[in-house]
Amino acid sequence: MSSAKKLDYKNVSLQGTITVPGDKSISHRSVMFGSIAKGKTTVSGFLLGDDCLSTIDCFRKLGVEIEVDGTNVTINSAGMDSWEEPKEVLYTGNSGTTTRLMLGILSGTKLHTVMTGDASIGRRPMRRVADPLRLMGAKISGRDNGQFTPLAIQGTQLTAIDYTMPVASAQVKSAILLAGLRAEGTTIVREQEVSRDHTERMLRQFGAIIDVQDGVVSFKGGQQLKATHVDVPGDISSAAFFLVAGAIVPNSSIEMKNVGVNPTRAGIIEVLEKMGADMSVQVEDENASEPTATISIKSSQLQAITIEGDIIPRLIDEIPIIALLATQAEGTTVIRNAEELKVKETDRITAVVTELKKLGANIEATNDGMIIQGPTNLRGANLKTYGDHRIGMMSAIAALISSSPIEIDDAECIAVSYPTFFEHVEELLIK
Numbered sequence: 001m002s003s004a005k006k007l008d009y010k011n012v013s014l015q016g017t018i019t020v021p022g023d024k025s026i027s028h029r030s031v032m033f034g035s036i037a038k039g040k041t042t043v044s045g046f047l048l049g050d051d052c053l054s055t056i057d058c059f060r061k062l063g064v065e066i067e068v069d070g071t072n073v074t075i076n077s078a079g080m081d082s083w084e085e086p087k088e089v090l091y092t093g094n095s096g097t098t099t100r101l102m103l104g105i106l107s108g109t110k111l112h113t114v115m116t117g118d119a120s121i122g123r124r125p126m127r128r129v130a131d132p133l134r135l136m137g138a139k140i141s142g143r144d145n146g147q148f149t150p151l152a153i154q155g156t157q158l159t160a161i162d163y164t165m166p167v168a169s170a171q172v173k174s175a176i177l178l179a180g181l182r183a184e185g186t187t188i189v190r191e192q193e194v195s196r197d198h199t200e201r202m203l204r205q206f207g208a209i210i211d212v213q214d215g216v217v218s219f220k221g222g223q224q225l226k227a228t229h230v231d232v233p234g235d236i237s238s239a240a241f242f243l244v245a246g247a248i249v250p251n252s253s254i255e256m257k258n259v260g261v262n263p264t265r266a267g268i269i270e271v272l273e274k275m276g277a278d279m280s281v282q283v284e285d286e287n288a289s290e291p292t293a294t295i296s297i298k299s300s301q302l303q304a305i306t307i308e309g310d311i312i313p314r315l316i317d318e319i320p321i322i323a324l325l326a327t328q329a330e331g332t333t334v335i336r337n338a339e340e341l342k343v344k345e346t347d348r349i350t351a352v353v354t355e356l357k358k359l360g361a362n363i364e365a366t367n368d369g370m371i372i373q374g375p376t377n378l379r380g381a382n383l384k385t386y387g388d389h390r391i392g393m394m395s396a397i398a399a400l401i402s403s404s405p406i407e408i409d410d411a412e413c414i415a416v417s418y419p420t421f422f423e424h425v426e427e428l429l430i431k
């Protein structure tokens, strides 16, 4: 359901401390791993975003007992073999992570399952996951030979593969590794560019033995996961919106606590540092399964940079907000090698360029990214979110510096990853 929102902020600054909600990628995986493991898994700091609630809903339909008490989640599972064949279709909502990782998990069960999601999920490519899973023996069917939802999976015995990733995608890697749990033999995934490694870290946390060296992940099938406790750090992809706000909204000073700074996710920090942001990062526990930090940022003058190559997977979800950041930096920012943006919740190259142009930004789309000249004073306009949470939040942060109000056509989509986003804006706002 769409919900328009007018954002009328004039001459504001942002000051104070917030704790961003739990990491979306890690929250999804905590429920998946807790459902696979035998016993009681407890999760703290869980993200109550719509995407992660979709993951919980899918596992409940498989018969797993999951209790949610605020941001604490308890999963009681008798292990994968106890899952029931669901009578209903598993609905994955807007979540690519749920759909793709579940495909890997369900392929190695004994169950027949059907998965579908919303209109955006119905346009996102699934063969990138279905094809390697089929090489493992998976029986998957769907529209356009398994490219699009609805997808039907007839679980079966899988065999390990040695797979070289054609695209940098943690969802593809994770689906193969999760299928590898039930496969005969050693599953090997070779990455040309390293994508987020939450699955590898969480496999270890649940007691599995996994080898990771120079972009090659190897993992022996048949390992049993042991139920445990997962402490989900704050989501750096959510923090990114306030990092950029702190950098570009005049006279701002923002502190964020407990932000996950896993190096495979922290590209935004490198970008802000290179652009000359006034920022400090205090790492709290480097040896934790997922390292966290307190990050402080103040508004400052910024310089344009080029963002390309192996940093792209480390900041792929942050590119919409980085584009807004670049409109305020001196010079020409070039973003290259980011064609993956075209297959996210919407085509994020087209969406970002179209919407920022409406505000007067000097921005052009390229085949694999965008070119942005700055700095530019932005004006107000009516903006479309395309139902994409990250486009919605980019637009809302733009409203903090635009000379007149911005109206977004759908504020509710932001709840996919950051349900308390506008509460945090209000908390930090100095009028």
Ligand SMILES: O=C(O)C1=C[C@@H](OP(=O)(O)O)[C@@H](O)[C@H](O)C1
Pocket: 024, 025, 026, 097, 168, 169, 170, 171, 172, 174, 196, 316, 317, 340
């Ligand atoms: O594994 C994950 O949790 C995710 C991987 C990335 O997708 P790709 O694997 O498609 O790059 C990212 O964009 C998405 O938000 C979450």
Ligand SMILES: C=C(OP(=O)(O)O)C(=O)O
Pocket: 024, 051, 094, 095, 096, 097, 098, 317, 344, 345, 390, 417
């Ligand atoms: C791409 C995203 O998520 P997903 O692929 O899980 O829908 C995102 O959160 O920006």
